[in-house]
Amino acid sequence: MPASGPLAPLLGRVLLWLPVTFAVWYLTAGWHLAPVAWAAHHLLQFWLPEAVADLSLRQNELLLITRFGEVGGQMVANPPPGENLGFLTNPLSYSYSLPLFAALALATPLPNRWRRLAIGLGVLLLIELFSMLATQIKTLVFATGGAFVAQQQWGAHARDAVALAYQMGSLLLPMVMPLVVWMAGHGAYLAQLAPALRKAPRP
Amino acid sequence: MLRFLVLFMAILATLFTVEMLAPVQQAVVLPWTSLLAGVSGWLMQLFDSQIAVAGKVIRSTTSSFGVSIEPGCNGVEAMIVLLAAIAAFPASLLYKLKGLLAGFVAIQALNLARIISLFYLGLWNATLFEWAHLYIWQALIMLDALIVFLVWVRFIPGGGPAGPTPDNGGEASVGAG
Numbered sequence: 001m002p003a004s005g006p007l008a009p010l011l012g013r014v015l016l017w018l019p020v021t022f023a024v025w026y027l028t029a030g031w032h033l034a035p036v037a038w039a040a041h042h043l044l045q046f047w048l049p050e051a052v053a054d055l056s057l058r059q060n061e062l063l064l065i066t067r068f069g070e071v072g073g074q075m076v077a078n079p080p081p082g083e084n085l086g087f088l089t090n091p092l093s094y095s096y097s098l099p100l101f102a103a104l105a106l107a108t109p110l111p112n113r114w115r116r117l118a119i120g121l122g123v124l125l126l127i128e129l130f131s132m133l134a135t136q137i138k139t140l141v142f143a144t145g146g147a148f149v150a151q152q153q154w155g156a157h158a159r160d161a162v163a164l165a166y167q168m169g170s171l172l173l174p175m176v177m178p179l180v181v182w183m184a185g186h187g188a189y190l191a192q193l194a195p196a197l198r199k200a201p202r203p
Numbered sequence: 204m205l206r207f208l209v210l211f212m213a214i215l216a217t218l219f220t221v222e223m224l225a226p227v228q229q230a231v232v233l234p235w236t237s238l239l240a241g242v243s244g245w246l247m248q249l250f251d252s253q254i255a256v257a258g259k260v261i262r263s264t265t266s267s268f269g270v271s272i273e274p275g276c277n278g279v280e281a282m283i284v285l286l287a288a289i290a291a292f293p294a295s296l297l298y299k300l301k302g303l304l305a306g307f308v309a310i311q312a313l314n315l316a317r318i319i320s321l322f323y324l325g326l327w328n329a330t331l332f333e334w335a336h337l338y339i340w341q342a343l344i345m346l347d348a349l350i351v352f353l354v355w356v357r358f359i360p361g362g363g364p365a366g367p368t369p370d371n372g373g374e375a376s377v378g379a380g
Contacts, residue, residue, distance in 0.1 A: 011346075022342075090337070096338040096341055099342070171274060175344075178345070179345060179349050180211070184208055187204045193353055
C-alpha cells in the first residue's frame with residue numbers, strides 16, 4: 001500500500017462525486033432552499049415583525065422585503081405602499097456545503113451510507129438557516145441607512161455581533177461544517193484512515 | 204473524536220474572531236492578501252505580459268476585467284481551519300509545526316492556482332467565473348485542508364495501528380461513527 005494508504009482512493013472518489021453532487025445541488029436548488037427560506041421567513045417575522053415584510057425565494061435568489069423605504073430622500077419605517085426597500089441575495093453562496101458533504105459521504109465506504117448522508121444534510125440545512133438569518137439581519141443593519149438600527153435601538157456591540165455572525169455564517173461555517181459533520185458521522189472510517197484518530201486524544 | 208471536534212470548533216471560533224479584528228486585518232490579512240496578489244501577478248506575468256497588479260487587485264491591461272482578492276479568497280480561512288485542527292489534536296509541538304508548514308504550502312499553492320485560474324476564467328466567461336469562484340474552488344480548498352490534516356494525523360509519531368494497546372488500554376475508542 002502506498003504511503004498515503006487509503007487516502008488517495010478516497011480523494012479520487014470524492015473528486016468523481018463532486019461534479020455529480022454539485023450538478024444535483026444546483027438543479028434542485030429550489031427544493032433544498034425552500035424549507036430553509038420558509039423557516040427563516042417565519043423566524044424573522046416572529047422576531048422582527050416591524051422590520052421584515054417578507055422573505056421569499058425568486059428561483060435561486062432570496063428576496064427580502066423590508067418595512068423601510070426612502071421618502072423625500074429620507075429612510076423611513078412603514079413607507080407608502082410599493083415603496084418598501086427590497087434586497088436580493090444569493091443563498092447558494094453559503095449552501096455549497098451540501099454538495100461538498102454529499103461527495104465526502106458518498107465516497108466513504110461505510111454501511112448505511114444514505115442514512116448518514118441524509119442526517120448530515122439535515123444538520124447542514126440547520127447551519128444554512130443560521131447563515132441565511134445572519135445574512136438577512138446584516139442586510140437590515142448595514143443596508144437600510146441606519147433606519148433599522150434606530151428602530152431596534154441596537155448599539156455598537158449588537159452591530160459588531162451581527163457583522164461577526166454574518167462573517168461566520170457566510171464565510172466560515174459553509175467551509176468548515178461539511179468537514180466537521182463528515183468527521184463526526186464517519187468516525188469508524190476515519191479510524192481506518194488515520195489510526196491516531198481512534199485513540200483517545202490526550203494533551 | 205467528540206472531544207477533538209469540540210476543541211477544534213472552540214479554537215476555530217476564537218481564531219476566526221481574532222482574524223476579523225481591525226488591527227489584525229490591517230497588520231496581517233491585508234498585507235498578506237496584497238502579497239498574494241503580487242505573487243499571483245508575478246507568476247502570470249511569466250507567461251502573460253498583459254497583467255497589472257495594484258495592491259490586492261490583478262487586472263488585464265487589454266480589457267476592463269480585474270479581480271480583487273477578498274476575504275475567503277486569500278487562503279487565510281483555510282489556514283485557520285487547518286491550524287485549529289492541528290492545534291486541537293494531541294501531538295508534539297515540532298510535529299504540529301511541520302504539519303502547519305506543509306499545510307501552508309499545500310493550501311497556498313492551490314490558492315495560487317485558484318486565483319490564476321479564476322482570473323482567466325473571468326476573462327473568458329462570467330457565469331463560469333461565478334460558479335468556480337463562489338462554489339467549486341471553495342470546496343476544493345477545504346478538501347485540500349482536510350487531506351493535509353488526514354495525512355498529518357496518519358503519520359503522527361506513535362499513532363500506529365489502532366486498537367487496544369498497553370498505552371491506551373483500549374480505554375476510550377473515539378472512532379465510533
